[in-house]
Amino acid sequence: MSDMEARRVLRVGLTQFHATRDIERNVQTACRLVAGAASDGADLVLLPENCLMLGTNAEMRGAAFRRDSSALNLLSAVAAEHRVTVVLGGAKFIVEGDERPRNRALIFDPTGRLIGGYDKIHLFDARIDGQSFEASSVEQAGGGPVVLDIAGTRVGITICYDVRFPELYRRLALAGAEVILVPAAFTRTSGRAHWEVLLRARAIENAVYIVASATIGGAEDDAFPTYGHASVVGPWGEVLADLGEALEAYQVVELNIDTIDRVREQLPVLRGVRPDAYGAVITEYAVASDWEVEKSE
Numbered sequence: 001m002s003d004m005e006a007r008r009v010l011r012v013g014l015t016q017f018h019a020t021r022d023i024e025r026n027v028q029t030a031c032r033l034v035a036g037a038a039s040d041g042a043d044l045v046l047l048p049e050n051c052l053m054l055g056t057n058a059e060m061r062g063a064a065f066r067r068d069s070s071a072l073n074l075l076s077a078v079a080a081e082h083r084v085t086v087v088l089g090g091a092k093f094i095v096e097g098d099e100r101p102r103n104r105a106l107i108f109d110p111t112g113r114l115i116g117g118y119d120k121i122h123l124f125d126a127r128i129d130g131q132s133f134e135a136s137s138v139e140q141a142g143g144g145p146v147v148l149d150i151a152g153t154r155v156g157i158t159i160c161y162d163v164r165f166p167e168l169y170r171r172l173a174l175a176g177a178e179v180i181l182v183p184a185a186f187t188r189t190s191g192r193a194h195w196e197v198l199l200r201a202r203a204i205e206n207a208v209y210i211v212a213s214a215t216i217g218g219a220e221d222d223a224f225p226t227y228g229h230a231s232v233v234g235p236w237g238e239v240l241a242d243l244g245e246a247l248e249a250y251q252v253v254e255l256n257i258d259t260i261d262r263v264r265e266q267l268p269v270l271r272g273v274r275p276d277a278y279g280a281v282i283t284e285y286a287v288a289s290d291w292e293v294e295k296s297e
Contacts, residue, residue, distance in 0.1 A: 008257035010153045010179060010209075013037025013045035013084075015250045016230035016243040018217040019054040019185070023063065026052050027071045030088075031078045033250045038082035040252040043151040046213040047075075048230070049090035049103070049160045050185045054215060055223045061138045064092040064101040067114075072106065080112030085150055089183020089213055090120060090159040092139070100140040105157050105183065107148065118146040118157040122165050129189050147175045153257055156208075160184040163198045163212075166205060173206035173270055178260050182212035191227025196239070204237040206270070207263040209255050216247060235263040 015033045019026050030047050037045045052071050053063045065072055072088070079086040086108045093104035103120035119142025145168060147156045156177030162168055163182050172180055180202065186195055203210040209232065216228030232241040232253045243249045264270060 008152065010151055010255045010257060011041050011043045011252055012179070012211050012232065012255060013040075013042035013250055013252050014211060014230050014232055014241055014243065015045065015047055015051075015213045016216055016228055016246055017048070017051065017248040018219070019048065019051045019215045019226075020217070020219075020222065021053060021055045021059060021063075023053050023071055026054075027074050029248060031074060033248070034075075034078045034084065034086055035082055037250045037252055038084040040250075042084055042252045044085040044087065044155070045250075046087045046181055046183055046211055047089050048185060048213045048215045049183045050092075051089065051183075051215055052091050054185060054217075054226070057138045059223070060092045061101055064094045066094050066096075075106075076108050076112040076114065079108040079110060083110040085109055087157070087181060087183070089181065090185075093117075098140060100138060102140050102142065103159060104142075105159055105181075107150070107157075116146065116148050118142065118159070120159040120162060121145075121168060122162045124161040129187075145171050145175065147172055147177050153255075154178045156180040158182050160186060163202060164194075166202065169202045169206055169208075170273070173208055174273065177206075177208060178257050179209040179211060179255060180206075182210055183214070184212055185215040186227045188218060188225040188227045191229065195227055195229055196231065199231055199233050200237045200239070203233040203235055207235040207260055207267065209234060209257075209260070211253075211255075214243075216245060235260050 017029050034045045088106040090103050090105050092101040094101050105118045107116045109115045121142045123136040154176040156172030199210050212231050214230040215226040218225030228245050230243040241253045
């Protein structure tokens with residue numbers, strides 16, 4: 001077997017578009033991008049967070065999706081038609097019996113079957129540019145991390161605001177994640193300041209690929225402006241793709257999964273983790289028993 005044949009690769013379809021309150025329009029755009037990325041050889045296509053309906057918290061809650069929603073059925077159908085895994089990177093989703101929706105990522109396999117999901121753990125409670133985003137008042141937080149096998153690669157799933165919590169990403173990496181998805185609807189202001197550095201940090205800290213599809217927009221009737229710059233970052237922290245400010249775009253990026261092993265040999269950050277030493281934090285001056293300290297009189 002040649003080196004080329006032996007390589008482990010995952011071809012990811014990075015997507016970006018201007019999502020609005022118009023669900024039908026958004027679904028058509030999502031399906032168009034999935035079809036394009038699949039035709040260019042993608043194994044997995046990642047759609048942004050809230051890309052099927054982007055409005056205020058109250059509006060998105062009112063339009064929350066259910067398992068039998070026509071929009072989700074269309075995504076299932078396009079995955080099956082193009083024989084590609086499709087990850088809807090987060091939508092307000094109602095589980096029967098729950099009062100509050102979850103922000104849930106959904107994974108459709110190449111037959112269109114729903115094979116898994118992830119509920120966003122860290123809800124966006126923030127105040128940006130005078131606008132309050134109190135997601136915890138209308139959403140139910142997820143209960144745990146998710147790593148799935150997709151096209152022979154271990155893939156961890158996170159959503160948007162999760163990227164500010166490095167402990168989640170370390171947990172995913174220690175559980176075997178080689179690629180971590182970060183679908184987002186990042187605000188424009190925080191995106192300009194933090195988006196790239198956060199994605200690169202999470203990749204570098206864990207020696208993983210980060211794939212981050214994103215919404216973009218700032219039209220007058222948008223609920224809030226989102227940053228765009230959907231990106232792929234390699235395990236050494238290099239930006240492999242950036243869709244900039246395109247209002248509708250996709251790019252298929254080939255990830256060489258074997259690169260992760262090489263990076264982790266150079267910088268074995270996961271082997272160096274010391275949970276046994278991360279106990280109680282010393283809050284007063286203290287000295288280990290084998291130290292000698294000169295005390296002043």
